[in-house]
Every structure is written in C-alpha cells, then in structure tokens.
Amino acid sequence: MVAIIHSCEILGIEAIPVNVEVDISQGLPKFSIVGLPDTIVNEAKERVRVALKNSGLKFPMKRIAVNLSPAHLKKLGSRYDLAIAIGILISSEVIKSKINLDDYIFMGELSLEGNLNHINGILPQAILARKLKKTLVIPWSCLHEAEIIKDVKIIGVKNLIETLDYIKGEEIEIDESYKLKKKEIRKNTSGDFKDILGQQFTKRGFEIAAAGFHNILMAGPPGSGKTLMAKSFPSILPEMTEDESIEVTNIYSITGLLEDGQLIRERVFRSPHSSISDIAMVGGTSNLRPGEVTLAHNGVLFLDELPEFRKSVLEMLRTPLSNGNITISRSNGTMTYPAKFLFIGATNPCPCGYLGDKSKECSCNEYQIRKYRNKLSGPILDRIDLHVEVSRVNIKKLQNSGKGESSDDIRKRVKKAIGIQQNRFKNISINFNSQMGIKEIDEFCKISPELRNTLNTLCEKMGLSLRAYHKIFKVARTIADLVTSKNISKEHIYEAVSYRFLDKNSLY
Numbered sequence: 178m179v180a181i182i183h184s185c186e187i188l189g190i191e192a193i194p195v196n197v198e199v200d201i202s203q204g205l206p207k208f209s210i211v212g213l214p215d216t217i218v219n220e221a222k223e224r225v226r227v228a229l230k231n232s233g234l235k236f237p238m239k240r241i242a243v244n245l246s247p248a249h250l251k252k253l254g255s256r257y258d259l260a261i262a263i264g265i266l267i268s269s270e271v272i273k274s275k276i277n278l279d280d281y282i283f284m285g286e287l288s289l290e291g292n293l294n295h296i297n298g299i300l301p302q303a304i305l306a307r308k309l310k311k312t313l314v315i316p317w318s319c320l321h322e323a324e325i326i327k328d329v330k331i332i333g334v335k336n337l338i339e340t341l342d343y344i345k346g347e348e349i350e351i352d353e354s355y356k357l358k359k360k361e362i363r364k365n366t367s368g369d370f371k372d373i374l375g376q377q378f379t380k381r382g383f384e385i386a387a388a389g390f391h392n393i394l395m396a397g398p399p400g401s402g403k404t405l406m407a408k409s410f411p412s413i414l415p416e417m418t419e420d421e422s423i424e425v426t427n428i429y430s431i432t433g434l435l436e437d438g439q440l441i442r443e444r445v446f447r448s449p450h451s452s453i454s455d456i457a458m459v460g461g462t463s464n465l466r467p468g469e470v471t472l473a474h475n476g477v478l479f480l481d482e483l484p485e486f487r488k489s490v491l492e493m494l495r496t497p498l499s500n501g502n503i504t505i506s507r508s509n510g511t512m513t514y515p516a517k518f519l520f521i522g523a524t525n526p527c528p529c530g531y532l533g534d535k536s537k538e539c540s541c542n543e544y545q546i547r548k549y550r551n552k553l554s555g556p557i558l559d560r561i562d563l564h565v566e567v568s569r570v571n572i573k574k575l576q577n578s579g580k581g582e583s584s585d586d587i588r589k590r591v592k593k594a595i596g597i598q599q600n601r602f603k604n605i606s607i608n609f610n611s612q613m614g615i616k617e618i619d620e621f622c623k624i625s626p627e628l629r630n631t632l633n634t635l636c637e638k639m640g641l642s643l644r645a646y647h648k649i650f651k652v653a654r655t656i657a658d659l660v661t662s663k664n665i666s667k668e669h670i671y672e673a674v675s676y677r678f679l680d681k682n683s684l685y
Contacts, residue, residue: 199264275346322438389655397567445476459542
C-alpha cells in the first residue's frame with residue numbers, strides 16, 4: 178500500500194507542494210529516501226525510526242521506500258520527518274486515518290523522544306496552505322508565527338502521538354497558552370533627530386530620503402555625526418503596510434531570524450561590517466540563502482565607512498539598487514530574491530578623513546586619496562539619489578542652541594508625503610517616487626519648457642548621466658510632495674540638483 182502525505186519545500190521565499198510517497202514491501206529490511214534529499218533529509222531515517230520506537234509504536238522491519246515528489250526539486254531540512262513517519266504508519270496499516278489526508282499538509286521535525294521541534298519557514302507554508310485551501314499541521318511552537326496569516330486552518334501538535342490521535346479522529350486538547358504572550362509591535366531602538374545638533378542640510382536630505390524612499394550618501398570628516406544620523410533615520414520612517422510586513426516577515430521566517438514569531442511592522446535596519454563577504458551581502462552558499470540585501474527588503478541597508486568595503490561587494494549592489502531584486506546563480510540552481518531597500522552610505526573624504534577640513538590637516542598623499550575615491554565607482558554614485566556633504570560641527574556655537582526638531586514632527590511630514598504618493602500610484606505597482614520609471618517620470622514630473630532647458634544646461638555643465646538626470650526629477654517630485662505642491666517648481670528642481678554634488682566632485 179502506497180501512502181501519500183502532503184508536505185512542502187521552501188524555494189526562495191515561497192513554499193512549493195511536495196508529496197511524501199511511502200511504500201512498504203517484503204524483502205530485506207532497508208530504509209531509503211529518494212527525490213533529491215540533502216543530508217539532513219536523509220538523516221530522517223534514524224530520527225523517524227527512534228521516534229516511533231520511543232513513542233511505543235512498532236517500526237516495520239521491511240523494505241521501506243520514500244519518494245519526495247517532484248523528484249527534480251532539491252529537498253532541504255528536517256521538515257519532512259512528521260510526514261515520513263505518518264506515511265510509514267499508514268502504509269504499514271499500523272493506524273487507519275479517519276480524516277481525508279488530501280486536505281492536510283504535515284510539517285515538523287521529530288526529536289528522538291517523538292516530540293515535534295520548531296522549524297523555520299512556517300509563514301510561506303501557511304500562505305501555501307491558504308492558497309491550496311488545506312489544513313496545516315505543524316509543531317505547537319510554530320503556532321504563534323503561523324497565525325500571522327489569516328483565513329487558514331492550523332493545527333498545532335506537540336508530539337507524534339498527539340498527531341496520530343488527530344488523524345484517527347480523536348479529540349485532542351489544543352494548548353492555547355502561546356496566546357498569552359502579548360503580540361507587540363517591534364519598537365525601534367534608534368535615536369531621535371532632536372538630539373543631533375546642527376546639520377540642518379543633512380537632516381533635510383534624510384527627510385527627503387524617507388519621504389520618497391531615496392538612496393542617500395553622506396560624505397564628511399570623522400566625528401561629524403554621519404553614523405548617528407543614519408542610526409536615527411528609522412525614527413522618521415513610517416510603519417510598513419500589511420503586505421510589506423508579511424513580505425518581510427516571510428523572509429525572516431525562512432532564515433530563522435524571526436523573533437518570537439511576531440509580525441514585523443517597522444522597517445528593518447541592517448548595518449553589516451565592512452569585512453562582509455560577497456556571498457553574505459547578496460546571498461548564496463549551497464542552499465542559496467538570502468543575503469543582507471534581501472534581509473533589508475522594504476527597510477534600510479546602511480554601509481558605514483563605504484570605501485572600506487571590498488570593491489567587489491560594492492559593485493554587487495548595482496543590480497539590487499537598480500532593479501529591487503537579486504538573482505543568485507550557483508551550480509545547484511538559480512534563485513531570485515526581493516531586495517527593495519533604502520540605501521544609506523557614509524564615507525570620509527580621504528583615508529585619514531580630514532581632506533578639506535579647516536581644523537585639522539590631511540595626512541594622505543595623492544595616491545592614497547585617489548585609491549580611496551576609486552572604491553566608489555561612477556555607476557554606484559549614479560544609483561544614489563541624494564549626495565549630502567556633512568560638515569564638522571562647531572561645539573561652542575551649538576551648546577546653547579537647544580534641541581532641534583524631533584523625529585516625530587519630521588515623521589508626520591514624511592507620512593503625509595507618502596500618502597500623496599500612495600494615492601498617485603494606486604493603480605501602478607510601485608509605492609514611492611524613487612521607484613518611478615521613465616514613463617511615470619514623464620507623467621508625474623512635468624515641468625515648464627524653460628525650466629527643462631535650464632536643467633539640461635546644469636546637467637551638461639555637471640556632466641551628469643541620464644540616470645542621474647532622471648533621479649533629479651524623482652527627488653524634485655518628493656520635495657514637492659513634502660509641501661503638498663501639485664506641480665514641480667524651479668525651487669524644487671534647484672534643491673534636487675544641489676544633492677548631486679559628488680557628480681561634479683565639489684567635495685574635493
């Protein structure tokens with residue numbers, strides 16, 4: 178008798194249906210698993226055998242064949258343990274199912290005692306169960322996370338015996354103590370802009386960046402507050418929409434980084450060290466695991482001391498900065514992950530950091546300076562919407578100046594501007610001004626012929642690329658939205674042009 182138990186595999190950030198087919202026949206005892214299982218899946222043979230024995234169930238000493246279908250899809254992880262165990266018991270007629278197994282998806286890792294351990298990737302599995310209109314049977318410890326997805330029936334079980342009781346049609350007591358833990362929205366631990374003295378030009382740049390989801394690069398000497406402002410940036414970002422939250426939570430679910438199974442509401446802030454490898458940044462390894470650019474999806478990716486990163490790492494940012502996704506190709510397959518993040522970079526003007534500084538002399542020679550600058554290629558700078566020069570603060574002048582504008586006040590203007598964009602793009606598959614293509618720029622960023630001629634002249638003098646030219650329109654559109662202006666004026670264009678200073682090399 179062949180038993181077929183439904184399960185699933187995680188492919189990228191989606192769950193794919195997998196059938197666990199189990200056949201038991203006469204012959205010398207042998208337990209084989211086919212269908213491209215990895216090492217962990219193959220180890221299920223021992224976990225299942227011992228779990229059945231320690232649960233008081235008889236393990237059949239016959240020829241056991243398990244096929245994971247479709248066979249061409251690589252099977253990873255320990256999530257198939259429960260389905261394999263059930264398939265063996267059904268095929269050997271140790272138990273008879275009183276439920277229609279075709280209506281269920283079984284997932285779970287078995288301990289040697291027969292208990293069910295927590296598994297990663299519950300969220301995409303719940304989404305698949307809702308799509309297929311099936312009931313999802315998972316470890317009890319995963320219920321908190323699975324219930325993020327609405328309109329899907331979920332059964333949480335603690336061990337193999339409890340699962341078998343449910344299959345046999347018996348009533349099982351559902352432990353709902355997991356609901357006692359209050360689900361709280363994540364709170365940002367970032368700073369407040371009111372505590373940052375001076376730097377009005379830079380703060381203005383961050384407000385524009387938040388309002389239009391524009392990439393921003395800061396350049397200035399050490400101690401000018403670049404890192405502090407970047408870390409305070411999440412405090413002016415609004416929460417994600419429901420769809421964005423589920424998308425981000427889905428990514429953290431499959432990577433095992435989801436905290437307490439809670440829905441991520443606030444935009445994530447990722448800040449990898451400059452020693453990060455190419456694979457860790459964009460993703461890879463044998464399992465095609467997502468990297469930092471994907472973990473920052475719908476959030477912020479901050480790279481401090483930008484030229485200290487390997488040039489190969491920086492150049493790999495080109496595709497996600499342009500397309501909002503990253504495709505990883507390895508010998509065992511190809512995977513495309515989402516990577517729509519707001520990029521923040523911080524750099525010094527030279528290796529010592531004091532080139533052009535009025536209070537401290539630069540100690541770098543010309544070769545060191547040129548080598549340092551060359552880490553930031555033209556194509557990378559082209560993909561950054563806002564270039565902000567951060568000057569050294571004069572402590573004496575600022576000591577008595579008092580607090581600046583709070584993050585809450587800035588956030589209100591940002592939310593209002595984003596509301597305007599959501600209404601503008603309600604029939605288009607984009608959310609922010611920074612995501613506009615040429616067609617949308619032509620439709621929503623109209624200016625007078627005289628102003629266009631002036632802009633063309635400015636861009637020609639500055640030697641701007643066509644990409645930088647279009648980014649000026651996007652930034653100007655956001656500046657106009659911040660003051661609820663329907664049209665883009667000369668002042669909005671000029672301010673947008675002022676944020677392209679690295680293109681004309683004025684910093685040096």
